[in-house]
Amino acid sequence: MKRILILLITFGIANVLVAQQVQQVPLIEVEGYAERKLAPDEAVYLINLEEKALQVNGAVNALNKKTQTLADALKKARIKDYKLIADNYSVDINRIYRSGTAKDSGFVARQTLRIVTTPTNEDLQKIADAIQGIGDMSYNLHFGVSEETRKSLENTLLTEALKNAEAKARLIGTTLALSNLKVFYVGMDQSYIPQPKYMMNARPMLAEAADMLVQPDDQTISRRVYIKYTY
CATH class of the missing domain: 3.30.110.170 (Protein of unknown function (DUF541), domain 1)
Known part of the structure; x- marks a missing residue:
């Protein structure tokens, strides 16, 4: 115990001396x-998906189906030079709070999709149309480095x-x-x-500028x- 105390004191004194030397330099x-x-x-369409069901498989299957529907829509539109990336997949209990009490009501599956392309891609409008064509998907479009x-x-x-x-x-x-x-x-x-510069649900902006490139x-x-x- 004495050795530890001596070491601590020595270490403290050394730190003080070093600090004083630095101040004198x-x-x-x-x-x-x-x-x-x-x-x-880089232009990125960010899409947050969420599906609820009483069983885990039901929520997962519904989420996967929606993701596949989007992938098929992008292929069908013959969009050039893009990547569809899936991130942050999770499945949680769908817990509902009412009047201070919690009740479990099945499960909720979540996933983030990113469609990555370039701001000069002439198919920006087609990508927006493909997302909107699915019916219940909202998205953010942002431009960045x-x-x-x-x-x-x-x-x-x-x-x-x-x-x-x-x-x-x-x-x-x-x-x-x-x-x-x-x-x-x-x-x-x-x-x-x-x-990044965000444009939430940028369909109106893109619709008006369908024949020209976006210049962020x-x-x-x-x-x-x-x-x-x-x-």
């Missing part, structure tokens, strides 16, 4: 920043942000006659991911770093 801190403005290269594009720019943005910080540090050093600048600490923020606004991807220099 002359530092300048700069921020580096880089960004790219990109036109969205694909994960593949974001990843391809990660190293480029990081390099540019670091160079931006270095240029600022050199300017400070030259202006204030500080010599022998050395990197003491490097920190960075997570890459900024722009929020550009989005900004950025990277920010923080560097401390000693001198």
